[in-house]
Amino acid sequence: MSGSGKKAVGAPAGGVVEWISTACRFATDRNDFRRNLLVNLGLFAAGVWVARNLSDFDLMSPQPIT
Amino acid sequence: MGSVLAATPPPPTPSPGGGGVLGGTGLLSVPPGFSMPPVSPVPPPTSPGQAAGESASPPSNPGTYEECHRKCKEVFPMQMEGVRLVVNKGLSNHFQVSHTITLSSMADSGYRFGATYVGTQQTGPAESFPVLVGDMDNSGSLNAQVIHQLTRTVRSKIAIQTQHHKFVNWQCDMEYRGGNFTSAVTLGNPDILIGSGIIVAHYLQSISPALALGGELVYHRRPGEEGAVTSLIGRYTGSNYVATLTLGGAGAHASYYHRANDQLQLGVEFEGSTQTRETAVSFGYQLDLAKANLLFKGSVDSNLVMGAVLEKKLQPLPLSLALGAFLNQKKNTFQCGFNVTVG
Numbered sequence: 001m002s003g004s005g006k007k008a009v010g011a012p013a014g015g016v017v018e019w020i021s022t023a024c025r026f027a028t029d030r031n032d033f034r035r036n037l038l039v040n041l042g043l044f045a046a047g048v049w050v051a052r053n054l055s056d057f058d059l060m061s062p063q064p065i066t
Numbered sequence: 067m068g069s070v071l072a073a074t075p076p077p078p079t080p081s082p083g084g085g086g087v088l089g090g091t092g093l094l095s096v097p098p099g100f101s102m103p104p105v106s107p108v109p110p111p112t113s114p115g116q117a118a119g120e121s122a123s124p125p126s127n128p129g130t131y132e133e134c135h136r137k138c139k140e141v142f143p144m145q146m147e148g149v150r151l152v153v154n155k156g157l158s159n160h161f162q163v164s165h166t167i168t169l170s171s172m173a174d175s176g177y178r179f180g181a182t183y184v185g186t187q188q189t190g191p192a193e194s195f196p197v198l199v200g201d202m203d204n205s206g207s208l209n210a211q212v213i214h215q216l217t218r219t220v221r222s223k224i225a226i227q228t229q230h231h232k233f234v235n236w237q238c239d240m241e242y243r244g245g246n247f248t249s250a251v252t253l254g255n256p257d258i259l260i261g262s263g264i265i266v267a268h269y270l271q272s273i274s275p276a277l278a279l280g281g282e283l284v285y286h287r288r289p290g291e292e293g294a295v296t297s298l299i300g301r302y303t304g305s306n307y308v309a310t311l312t313l314g315g316a317g318a319h320a321s322y323y324h325r326a327n328d329q330l331q332l333g334v335e336f337e338g339s340t341q342t343r344e345t346a347v348s349f350g351y352q353l354d355l356a357k358a359n360l361l362f363k364g365s366v367d368s369n370l371v372m373g374a375v376l377e378k379k380l381q382p383l384p385l386s387l388a389l390g391a392f393l394n395q396k397k398n399t400f401q402c403g404f405n406v407t408v409g
Contacts, residue, residue, distance in 0.1 A: 033343045033344075033345075036344070036345050037338060037345050039368075040336060040338070040345040040346065040347045040368055041336065041345075043347040043368060044320065044322075044334055044335075044336040044347050047322070047334035047347065047349045048322045048324075048334050050332075050349075051307075051322060051324040051326075051332040051333075051334055052307070052324060
């Protein structure tokens with residue numbers, strides 16, 4: 001009984017580990033079209049955020065006196 | 067002041083295979099030599115009571131289909147390689163010639179002679195028709211365009227490209243600008259004898275002063291083969307930004323242009339192709355320091371290609387210098403270029 005219980009506990013843990021390893025393989029597979037699409041969509045969204053929020057500075061403003 | 071290089075027609079490159087798919091319109095490849103010279107758009111006809119209420123004003127003409135992504139693309143630096151000397155000389159108010167000497171280790175070096183004629187039919191403060199633009203290199207290859215405003219709302223263009231005494235590309239298009247829409251039809255490389263050609267139709271409609279929607283249909287035919295590709299486009303214009311999205315059977319193209327202030331403009335671009343199963347993102351910025359007569363453009367993309375172009379006008383001389391460099395980390399290549407423009 002205890003042996004089958006350990007097996008039952010081990011099975012979900014093994015499934016989680018397998019899921020994590022699949023996700024890591026997906027995230028690092030540069031030849032996968034879906035992975036590249038998701039990464040580039042995320043980069044596009046990040047670029048839009050940077051353009052909208054981090055671009056309000058004046059290059060010709062006088063330098064602060066230290 | 068903007069980019070000096072943008073004021074000149076883009077240098078045409080010879081088509082390697084001779085003929086090709088017409089485009090420059092989002093997702094298809096374009097035969098070289100078919101780019102428009104910078105001509106400002108026709109102002110839409112305004113009704114007498116339109117100036118009274120701006121908030122309730124009807125949508126105006128949305129511009130052309132090709133211009134939707136242009137604002138973002140102009141932020142990115144142009145790839146330069148080798149040395150180029152350009153001398154522009156205006157012979158009269160209507161006629162200008164240019165001499166271009168190119169020295170390059172990757173492309174052909176040579177000399178190009180260009181001429182531009184602008185007619186006397188004035189339709190706007192800085193716009194006259196017809197416009198004839200042509201240039202020829204030392205091997206006799208010719209690129210020529212004729213643009214004419216037929217009526218107040220109809221504009222036509224004819225473009226021809228020859229290479230080594232043979233016609234490589236020829237196209238004709240008509241554009242109609244209504245009050246709140248633009249439609250255009252382009253006929254590319256028609257050959258009645260063998261029954262081949264390309265037809266491109268564009269339509270862009272202003273839904274509101276900020277939103278424009280449109281579509282493109284490309285039909286190509288040659289002996290034993292024919293096909294059509296469609297795509298849809300949507301553009302939203304804010305107070306200081308423009309967001310554009312093109313979706314079609316060949317893929318997707320999204321661009322975001324942001325004008326932070328008078329000096330800084332940014333652009334982000336996403337391109338994805340279902341045919342090549344590739345996607346790419348590019349981020350570019352443009353710094354325009356008018357007080358210093360300096361223009362700097364930089365870009366980086368997801369393929370680890372970094373590029374920058376620095377343009378400096380040497381006032382009071384009619385001279386401008388441009389330095390450019392592109393680095394491709396993946397392919398381990400580096401290109402740099404130096405341009406001098408006189409006049």
